Amino acid sequence: MEELYDEAEHWQLNTGEETIHAKRMKGKWRSYKWYANSFWLILFLGPYLRWGDRQAVLFDIPNRQFHIFGVTILPQDFWMLSLTLLFFAILLAVVTALAGRIWCGFFCFQTVWTDIYAWIEDKLEGAPQKRRKLDKAPWNVNKIRIKLTKHLLWLVIGFLTGISFVAWFVDAFQLWADLVSFTLGSTAIISIALFTVGTYVLAGFLREQTCFWLCPYARIQAVMIDNTTVVPTYDFHRGEPRGRVKKGVSEEERTTGDCVDCNQCIAVCPTGVDIRHGQQEGCIMCALCIDACDSVMKKLGRPTGLIRYESLDALNGKESRPLLKRPRVWVYSIIMTAALLGIGYGMSTLDALEIKVIHSRQPLFVLQSDGSIQNKYTLKILNKMTGDIPAKISISGIDGAILVDADLVTTARHGKVTPRTVFVRVPKKLLKQETTPIIFHVEGQLGEELLKAQRESIFIGPRY
Template structure:
């Protein structure tokens, strides 16, 4: 049984960019054809180079930076401490991570409704590393035509040397990537020393090897396959697009009908549009699509086709912008709006979440005091005839230094703490403190009274913790 489905062009519109495509068959089980991406220079490529340099610089540099003796970014999983830019977070701060992920999601939705997949084209890690690997390939094996010719040629000493050099550099970059990633969890200076002296934990070797292999395969071999088949963003992006979304588009009204011609010839005299059908936009596309076929989910918005087409238009003395960032409405001659209800909705939720996280961080106290009343006994009388209640105070120190706290209680006349009132809590420790409180019977006016525990830091007088609890006594 054949696995091919015949596909026929049914769009009868004369201005369609697909009119010159005849009936063709799509093989459902065709093997992947390697994409040879042609190098191009231009405005958007320069923007990508800047973003790539900044992102890679931050990734490889931040792991080495320290602040007050602590790594600038360090996820200490065994100690359950997460050091970020001088602040320390603990598992109890997990809601902050959830909030940051929500911010990232709404930020992605907001940008996508405005400018499509610019995240994919300029900042996605898969794109960043893929472009680095392609740059290495271009430097070693040569231009697109030379790479194609080299792959078709039999193995010679030259071919083996070039292929070996390329893969060796790829593996080095992949190893540096894996080592750096693990360095955010295992201090990088210790990690390097332990790895090469064979004193590192077995998991360190495993994860460095894992991310080395993953980077090498994803950026060196799979490339566009990750974007087309593994990344979910390519699949659900369409629900955020509308006719006002600005995406990389080909203008068929200006470009069709396409056809080759000599420089200096007026295309109108030949009955042609501005597209000379040179195929440069296809040759530079990292996912191998033809942007002239319209918007496709494979397009990552990298704008390489814009730079390539603008270069051709400039040589032909035609206006640039045959392929450009534009909207569906603009292509149809309709007005296009940047701000609309959908963008306002995503923008409002994004601003709300950012404000909430900023407020939580600004008001976050680097310590916590929780009080748990002993429910095993309501109350008891001691030898002085005073009424006792038992509690467990839990003091969490989330600062970078040990803290000594002075404990006190208030809320009833003459109430006092019978146990230790001075407690030392190490950095990152959540210490339980059994506590007994008593009060004279005549001070109790009701069976259940509100009291307040206070833990005041001796080390840092500005750090004062307070929490409420209940004191239970007999019925008068």
């Protein structure tokens, strides 16, 4: 416990007194970070893809329809959304338990946009030392020019972010047309404005303070990480005691560890953490400190990996179980597999047309003047396509059954449930029992595609 308190005394947490100007350095983990950034940037281009006569991915909330390429998901299929959210929630827990805050360091929107804003700042204002000098310099024409250019670019990125977000919920091209013609609705205007200001403030000014004070995940992750979690770790066995490189002292003669106290690991950290003092709340585990340390080790001709992804138990020689023998890995995997199977089943059984049959209970049947038995049903036809479908209804399962007005075609409205009341008559002599299974079929054609659906119900007659 004393060791923990001693370590905590050295923890660093910038509470906003100064702006952290992190050094940008090339390396393997920096490349991985850019790949992760590109994932979200490419994803924001999704609304501009087309699928036939509509947007490929469109979350049409007013009409309660989710269009994902050729699939249309309606409220009746939202159970799949629950399974999808469960899958990603468990995936986040698995990744955190096994490899720490990978989400925070590589995929979080705040991390990605802050990194882009910092890149722009670095290109316009220069290296960290130049940026600090510029911040302290008196205002002049050059400083105003640089600062104004930076903030305008930040606002443009925030504005494009807002438009890209709104484009998931309305047609992207129509959105731009309304924007240019100044006919954009108030909801879209407010949403774009909120995203523009939010991105500009959070990524441009608050930066790591958002992770410290606004993001609940920074707190939750503490209970999801233990000594077996693989995280960016400083190998204190190899690095201590620290010491500067001395001229004339060979590698065999030196009495210090591999850490030369160059502080490059701190210089590149976007939250200003010193990884050598152990895991801290401010560490988002972006692994940029690994790139910085490895570059120094290579220059000195020493082995890389002084800072590396490693668990604390493995660092201390306590961890001997391989990853696949840890119980929580299997528990998480089973839950994720079940969620994936459920999603796969739902997508594979997702029909463009669905039909539900409700048997009238008052009365259960009517005896006709010709001696036949008549049942009344309410059919609810769900059309998940983007166009109306002329649907024809038929029955099977009972010999001699007659569907009244069988030639009548029902127009199934797109994205809606269309009700239709039908009557079925069966000669009494053909009924052998009180209840008999009957199958209702609905068939329609949209373009060249033939769509079918069926649902089983019962035909009720008098007791024998």
